[in-house]
Amino acid sequence: MHKLLQILRRNERGQGLIIVLITVAVGGLLAAATLGYAGTILKNNIAEARYVNRLCAAEAGVEDALWSMKNHITLPSQYSLPQDLNNARVTLNYTPGSAGIYNLFSGAWSLSVHADFLNIKSTIETLGGNNYLKIEIAKPADFDITKNITIDTISAQLPAGYTYQSDSTTCNFMTLLDSDISDQLFYGVHILTWTLGSHGYQWSNTDNGNKTITFQITGNGDLHNYYSWIHVQSHDIGYVGELSGSPYTIIATATSTIDNKSTTITATVMYDGTNLYIISWQVDP
Numbered sequence: 001m002h003k004l005l006q007i008l009r010r011n012e013r014g015q016g017l018i019i020v021l022i023t024v025a026v027g028g029l030l031a032a033a034t035l036g037y038a039g040t041i042l043k044n045n046i047a048e049a050r051y052v053n054r055l056c057a058a059e060a061g062v063e064d065a066l067w068s069m070k071n072h073i074t075l076p077s078q079y080s081l082p083q084d085l086n087n088a089r090v091t092l093n094y095t096p097g098s099a100g101i102y103n104l105f106s107g108a109w110s111l112s113v114h115a116d117f118l119n120i121k122s123t124i125e126t127l128g129g130n131n132y133l134k135i136e137i138a139k140p141a142d143f144d145i146t147k148n149i150t151i152d153t154i155s156a157q158l159p160a161g162y163t164y165q166s167d168s169t170t171c172n173f174m175t176l177l178d179s180d181i182s183d184q185l186f187y188g189v190h191i192l193t194w195t196l197g198s199h200g201y202q203w204s205n206t207d208n209g210n211k212t213i214t215f216q217i218t219g220n221g222d223l224h225n226y227y228s229w230i231h232v233q234s235h236d237i238g239y240v241g242e243l244s245g246s247p248y249t250i251i252a253t254a255t256s257t258i259d260n261k262s263t264t265i266t267a268t269v270m271y272d273g274t275n276l277y278i279i280s281w282q283v284d285p
Contacts, residue, residue, distance in 0.1 A: 061252030161221030
């Protein structure tokens, strides 16, 4: 019996070594995979950080050009910032455009001759001790006489401290009732909106007379900070906005001093001599 146990023990002597070798091999494979994954994450994080640094440097270049424009400093067509930012060299291309009036067409814009779509004027008149707000809508002299217009709504912001006097609306082109009015209170100021029927008011191209709405307001306070606007069906307009001034294209490129990769921002700006309007902002990584 004793001899049998000795034989069994001799046969088990190599099994521990095999288990150790298997454990070391599996651990080595796992460690290699883990280190490879960690290395990939580290590379991605470094690349992302460098991109953010280049992006911030390019943004600083655009801001430098905007600051110079705002302070009436003449800029060359090409120049570089005096020092590197975020380990990146920043170069700029500065291109002024022709001064004029530009129409905005759903994100695009082009130089055009000025032509107001409609003129809207608000005035407050005091008659017999009562205050009346009058909204007047007119076609400009250079209005396209072939256009028919559909006005959906007319709105007015009242002076602070004043409200609409019920049943006081008079209109020279259609009948408007208090049921046609929406009265909203916005930061303590009343905003009135008249809905001109279910299909709007059809203003014929042959009708050049001014359209007016007059209504009484009651309250206390200064009669200022009031204005009015209208909503016209978009297919009657053809464009969605208008800006006056000179367009400028600013291209700022930040090139890393570490890996020589570049990020470029192209900004299109309208400048009227006082105000800056950023029309577009494009990033090329």
